[in-house]
Amino acid sequence: MRVSKMLTRTLKETPAEAETISHKLLLRAGMISQLVAGVYTYLPLAWRVLRKIEDIVRAEMDAAGGQELSMPVLQPLDLWQKSGRDVAFGKGLFNLTDRRERKLVLGPTHEEVITQLVSQNVRSYRDLPLMPYQMQTKFRDEPRARGGLLRGREFLMKDLYSFDADEAGLARSYDAMLQAYHHIYSRCGLPALAVEADSGAIGGKASHEFMVIAESGEDEIIRCNGCGYAANVEKAEAVKGEVSGGAPLLLEEVATPGAATIEEVSAFLKVPPQRTLKAVFYMADGQLVFAVIRGDLDVNEVKLKNNLRCTDLRMASEAEVNAAGIVAGAASPVKLSGVRVVADDSITSGTNFIAGGNRPETHLRNVNYPRDFSADIIADIARARAGQGCARCGGSLSAMRGIEVGHVFKLGTFLSEKLGAFFVDEKGESRPIIMGCYGIGLGRMLAAAIEQNHDDKGIIWPLPIAPYQVYLCPLYREGSAVAEVAEKIYNELTSAGVEVLFDDRVESPGVKFNDADLLGIPLRVTISPRTLDKNSAEMKWRRDKESSLAPLEGIAGRGKGLINERMAGAQV
RNA sequence: CGGGGUGUAGCGCAGCUGGUCAGCGCGCAGCGUUUGGGACGCUGAGGCCGGAGGUUCAAAUCCUCUCACCCCGACCA
Incomplete structure (x- = not known):
């Protein structure tokens, strides 16, 4: 891709509406554009990142036994009344009415739809387990959208639902998802911590949230430095300490x-x-x-x-x-x-x-x-806090903030009973299917990646989800061969399968370097009269301070090699 | 929904005690000089001052209503 052809431009100044770092950088980098409160266009660079995240998520979901489908955004309100969750969601549901006065909602999630679908298809325990999933836009009329992609009213989510015949099956599905989630975050270069979470009013036996540690996070996490116990503060338990007061005295x-x-x-x-x-x-x-x-x-x-x-x-x-x-x-x-x-x-x-x-x-x-x-x-109705003792091992608890990028949940049979999703077991008896649900906020992951990977110059994309791998940056000078060489290298790198953003603009070095830093493309390749004198190009990782020279001869292979090395290595 | 704040050019802002108040910086277009960390000069395009009422000889400026957006809280599978 040529920078001169891109739809968007970078901004020197931050639009006033942004407060959090990812929001500011996404706007400045020309990656998102707000339409109304909490609703954004994903511009080409952001969309590329989202597609990369999706690819990783899809691969792991498939590997864990998932099968992808796509469910409607438009859903009948009746279905929500059937499950009773129209009340639970309340004003968070986007309502509309069609020309026949039929009440519809924009799906805030898809448990109802999938459960109904499964109920129509599953008859026997032989049909289970099932793990259908989708990547879909969700709509929730949040009381307050904030932080750009961190909390929108329209957002991209991967949601998988598990359907099992018994508790053991649910446990297997749940564990498979926990594993898959760990793989996903690690493959995205975005380490996330699994923490115990409150299961909410609807009940359930277990729930975990996946948190990316960041100052701007909306959630507080309590974590034990000893045994690794970690929980959302909503759920966290702590040792409160004995307080002796001696033998009871008179009031x-x-x-x-x-x-x-x-x-x-x-x-x-x-x-x-x-x-x-x-x-x-x-x-x-x-x-x-x-x-x-x-x-x-x-x-x-x-x-x-x-x-x-x-x-x-x-x-x-x-x-x-x-x-x-x-x-x-x-x-x-x-x-x-x-x-x-x-x-x-x-x-x-x-x-x-x-x-x-x-x-x-x-x-x-x-x-x-x-x-x-x-x-x-x-x-126990006490709020746990840093400095208290761990309820499991007695170690010391600390507190931190996190962005919830995933939530997995053992649902049980609540929905399958309400919506009539039953199966016949080995003994010929009808029983409700046991459900779990597993969400990942895709756009939120993108934002969280920026919250966790940036400096004062801009974004520092983890290589696996970077919109492009290489920022090709020729520094122009009249009468030199730079432009010509840059075109050649662009073709070579692209042919080698490297994703290149080619800054073909006639701009000063400062402008180009600052944009390269702002956009956060992992590897910058600079060509200038200076490097051409040495028959080479400068290679610099966005994450590193130092740069090095690489010979022009075989530069595509060299670049691809460096990228593969980093992709495989721990440091992304 | 409660509290606070802001709407003036694509972006950031000034003007707001009514009367050259339609301005500045960035960006944009043209020309020229520049090219290793957001260059410089000249020329130029671009704004129903969020909207509707009202007060006044006169409103971006004062009043009322309204809409939008942001922040804090509440809320949040």
Whole structure:
């Protein structure tokens, strides 16, 4: 490809709408163009990257037993009502109505369609397992699209669905996918970490997310430095530590003027935060819930929501708390009635806590569970954080941010039961097919690759997914043979099967080098009067500092060799 | 949906206490000089100032409504 013929140009200045690095660089490199919020055109360079990612994903899906198909974007709303997930997706579903007033949605995912399809085709356990997949554009009316390709309302996704006759089969399918996913990320030069993930309200036994570690990531990951345990903070467990308080003492009231927060109370009473109880109020499906947790810990709302089995959870307003006759800032579960109490299990191990007195500016000393109060639910509802102990091995936990580039999920039989996907087993009995689903955000992978591979000059593409492998960069000078030689090398490299972006523009060296750096093509081949004097061309890897000279004779073979070497090697 | 912000040339922005306020830089076109890290000179093209109302002798500028986009939060298989 000749740069002079490309549809897009590079930008010197970053468009104001971009905040994250990948978004800025994608715009500056002329790889994407926004149409409306969260919806982008993939311009030729980005499309080439996406196709490379797709090729790798396709190869691994096929190798793992997948079979590719393509399902419709346009789906009847009825199907979603049948599964009940029209409610779960809510406003995230793009709705439309056809000329016959039939309600349709733009598919946000394809479990319903595939399950229906499978139900029409599978009769017997002999027909299983199945692993159909597709690469398809998904539509989700996100409350807030952001970060360019990182979170769009229209995005490319690979989705595979597994259908098995029994749990063991599901486990095999699931493991095959975990393996395939590891292969995919590693082949793309984009190391991703598999972390345990929350399985959500719909349930299921296991779920893993694949995370690319990046500052701009929307998710927080908790990871053990000892055993390698890693989990999304939504799900992560940690050792909370024992807090002794001695033998239970008599409950006693103390005045705490002006002290309402944990910090204030613990400073005022000269007691460490872990010896206090924190009260947090939520509205769960419209009902007030009182969450109690040790003062040094924070409530994990996902865990709380799962324990409450509610669909809507949010912090309660002060008015809602007051309406229940509770004193915010001095609330406690002691002598409380009429409100559902959920306590973190951390409160069961210590004694003689400080808790609110349920009267303004008053607290209680020596509060003990279960002597002084009860809870409707006792469970782990604490948010894990760096520095705590690993629940598995006792090692030390650290926290990092990640971009979710893949999510695999054991679905179970929820959908197959709702949509009538049954099979007949060996004993002749009808049973629901056991499902799993496995997604990879293709566009998000592209963006994540940039988040992880860039410098202040621009993108540094991992070789396997780079739009082109070589940036051929002749530096023009009147009366020299540079142009002619460049054309020759372009033909030679291209004939050798090397993907070349040929900067045939009559531009100054600075312009060309800066564009080469911005576009991030892995290998830059420069030809100038200077190199021609030595009958050679300059070879420079985008990722490296140094450059070297290679003789013009046999340059195509040399270039191809270097690329193959790097493709095969660890460093891409 | 709550909070905040921004809409002026392809991009980045200034002008916004009403009256040469239709401007600057980059980019673009032509000509010439340049060519190893975003060169220089000259000439030129390009804007219903997001939209609709209103106030006024006069509106990019003030008021109202509206639309779009961005950020924080909420939300998120």
